[in-house]
Amino acid sequence: MESINRLQNTPSTREEYQPIFFRIHIENDLKAFDALLKETPGILLYDEIESHLREFIKCSNPAVKIRHEDYPGLIEKHLAGRDIRSYGVYVYYPWSRSMVHMLDEEEFVEVRTNRNRYKITPAEQTLLKSKKIGIVGLSVGQSIALTLAMERTCGELRLADFDTAELSNLNRIRTGLTNLGLKKTVIAAREIAEIDPFLKVVIYSDGLTEANMDSFFESGGKLDLLVEVCDGLDIKIICRYKARSLQIPVVMDTNDRGMLDVERFDLEPDRPVLHGLAEGLLPERIRDLTNEEKIPYILKIVGAETISTRLKASMIEVEQSINTWPQLASSVVLGGAVTTDVCRRIFLDQYHDSGRYYLDLDKFVGDRETPASPEVPPHYLPPKPMTDSELLALTEGRSAPVGDDVISEEQLNQLVGAAILAPSGGNCQPWKFVYRGARLYIFHDLSASYSFLDFRSLGANIALGAAVENLRIKAASLGLKALVSYEPLSENNPLRAVVSFTPAATTSQHELDRNWRRLINCTEEVWRAIYNSVTRCPQELRLIFRHIRACAEDRYGDFL
Structure with missing residues (x-):
């Protein structure tokens, strides 16, 4: 009856991933089987039962050299009168409208795992059949799931991923073009069913969420092991805190450097998650973090200092020349092999460490x-430090705020000394200073700050801004005013700012009176120049000048 109910309630074939079994020596299954063949045109029947029986007999008699002509009699003997x-x-x-006539579960598993023996003993194979493994993330996890299934390292797999397959996934996911657009969970479950229909597979096509977490870990029996290979930090x-609370071991593959x-x-129920690399990152706190706030944790977890050079270089190009970080089929398949091996040894009590x-x-x-790869783009190589002659050449013909050469060598040393106390990423101190012609030139020394973490020198420019601010503050303490002219940010121009200095403003009445007289004198000169050229000015501009003068006289009196 189960087969009939499955046929009556089959969802869209785009979502179907479970095979349907017909044991036609059972009357109800025979009726359902006949109805399916009658009502579903185009079913392809692969009758492999004879070849399977031949192999079962061969596996059951490894010490006997069976001749080809002996098999019919041996098969007939094994059938013992059964059709x-x-x-x-x-x-x-259902998804391929294919029907396979094959050995039933016990004999099928006996033959399919025969080549495991004695790397895996029969007793160990029986133990593994009782194990349940959950896999979160199927871009990498599909290879792990298929390897676990082929080796039959477990009896049940629970697969969680919310994504669908795209063309760019085919560089690492084993599937065909006709499956693009399908859920990755469905694709993996179908692949497993076509390898071994007796393995239990449960899919979570919304991914692993807080809503289905309990079901994923405990429905139908608690997981024996979790394989976590998803991208989301949350x-x-x-899932690790959940696994720890249930004392479930966790294995993670990153497919970079193996x-x-x-x-x-x-074995260690109080062990800190991720070896302590996520210290302070509790489940209830992570929900409130922005993507920017998650980055330091991610870099610490994956080990930014240990990832491969090529991956570091590629990460710089994310959302520039590539859409996302790269993964290779060779690395993913290697991860499937290593993860399966470790899972098996954990289950068989052969490996105990974290x-x-x-x-x-x-x-x-x-x-x-290892020779330098000619394929590495030149802009991945670190720049060389700037020479003194290059720095001096970049100061030629530069404009800057007007200022007098009012600082002594001692003051200059104090000003630069304060500037270099500014914070910088990794204390890289990405600056160089040149004092020339009463101006202080501040350069970005890219060779000091070059890093795949310093995207477009954002961190270095923030550090340079802090250095300028330190310099302003120090100048004020020395009775000076720093006049700063910033240069436009450009990869081709390392000059960031030009600074000149004037005496700071004073508040004494004598100085204020002197400065007021200077201002009046300058203003009178400007207005005389305007008056002398008034006949050459357009009428509209003369009206504007008249309005400006009226406003000034209203506020300050007739000072001209």
């Missing part, structure tokens, strides 16, 4: 001396 057409099970895959943290994380919460590991193929398989 080969109704032996075993028919498995229907879920990385939240990095693998293992956290044995089953830690972070690197299976870096560039390190283990490569030339003893």
Whole structure:
């Protein structure tokens, strides 16, 4: 009856991922089987039962050299009077309208895992059949899921991912063009069903969320192990706290330099998540963090200092020349192999530690001396420090605020000394100073701040701004006023600011009176120049001058 109900309630084939079983020696299954063949045209039948029986007999008698002509008699003996057409099970895959006649579960598993023996003993294979593994994230997780399924490292897989397959995913996800647009969970579950229809697969096509977290971890029995390979920091943290509360071990693969994380919460229930690298990042707090606030945690978790040079270079190009960070099929498949191996050894009590590991193929398989790759773009290479002659050349012909050469060498040293106390990322101090012609030129020294974290020199420019502010404050304490002219930001122009100095304004009455007289004299000179050229001015401009003078006289009296 289960088969009939499945047929009556089959959802859209774009969402279907579970095969349907027909054991036609059972009357109800036979009726459902006949109805399906009658009502569904174009079903492809693959009758593999005879070849499966041959292999089962061969696997059951490894010490006997069976001749080709002996198999019919041995198959007949094994059937013991049963009709080969109704032996075993028919498995229907609705998404491809394919029907396979094959061995039923016990004999199927016996044959399919035969080549595991004795790397995995029969007793160990039986133990693994009872294990449940959850996988979060299927861009990398699909290879892990398929490898776990092929090796039959577990009896149940729970797959969580909210995304659909796109053309650009085919560089690392094993599927065909006809599956683009399908949920990644559906694609992975179908692949597994076509390898082994008896493995239980449960999918969570909305991804792992707080709403379905309990179901993912505990519905149908508690998970025995969690494989976390998702991109979202929120879920990385939240699912680990959940796993720790249930004492479930967590394995994470990053597919860069073969990095693998293992956290044995089953043996260390008080172990800090992510080896303490996410200290202070609690589930209830992470919801309130902006993307910018998450970046320091992400860099600490992935180990910014240990990721490969190529990945660092690629990250600079994200949303510039590429849409997102790159992943390679070779790295993803390697991650599937390593993760499966570790999961199996955890289940079989052969591995007990927690830690972070690197299976870096560039390190283990490569030339003893690695030549510089000609494919690395020149702009990935760090710049060279600027020479004194280059700095002096950039000061030629520069304009700056008007100021007198009023500072002594001692004051200059104090001013620059204050400027370089400004904070900078990693204390890189990305500045150089040149004092020439009563002007202080401030340059961005890119060789000091060059880093894949300092995108477009944003951090360096903030540090240079802080240095200028320090200089202003120090100038004021020395009785000077710093007149700053900022240069437009440009990758081709390292000059950031030009500073000149004048005596600071005074508040004494004598100085104020003197400055007022100077202002009056300057104003009189301007107005005399205007008066002498008034006949050459357009009528509209003469009206404007008249209005300005009237406003000044209303406020300050007739001072001209």
